Amino acid sequence: MKIIAISGSLRPSSTNTALLHAVAKLAPKDLDLTIYNGLADLPHFTPELDGDTLPRVVKDWRALLEKSDGVLISTPEYAYGIPGVLKNALDWIVPSGELVDKPVATISASPSELGGSKAHASLMLTLTALAANLVEGGSVTIPFVSKKLNANGELIDINTVQSLKFLLDALVRAIIDNRK
DSSP states (O other): OEEEEEESOOOTTOHHHHHHHHHHHHSOTTOEEEEEOOGGGSOOOOGGGSSTTOOHHHHHHHHHHHHOSEEEEEEOOBTTBOOHHHHHHHHTTTTTOTTTTOEEEEEEEOSSTTTTHHHHHHHHHHHHHTTOEEEEEEEEEETTGGGGBOTTSOBOOHHHHHHHHHHHHHHHHHHHHHHO
């Protein structure tokens, strides 16, 4: 089973990326969870590039998603929405449809008490437009995220660990159901 995990942040010390690493540690050994690190390499989306001259990095992005059984996205909140780099990556798959009916789970984390709820709503809207299979029980918002990680970026909050376990279990169940 292959899951592609995507952090909406490019920051090396991103709490959202740290959360994806925490989920990877929770994953069973037979689950291949790969964290995609190529968002910064994708060119700005424009329909004129989507054709015979499709950039190689976009072809690779689409192929990675196509070959995956499921997707996990963790996003910070910027100006009440998802970061532009994440939106750009999702825009590249509008014409090609790699997320159509694909199980997708989401995490939104923020240092504020709202836990990135506005970014989460924005992400859900975009994923709905992409016809993704939004996993029931596969959505977590995490308020005060920086208090839930230690200085090394490791998850130390037991309730958040439990929430991420439930999210991963829900995503795996959705993938199994999707194969039937």
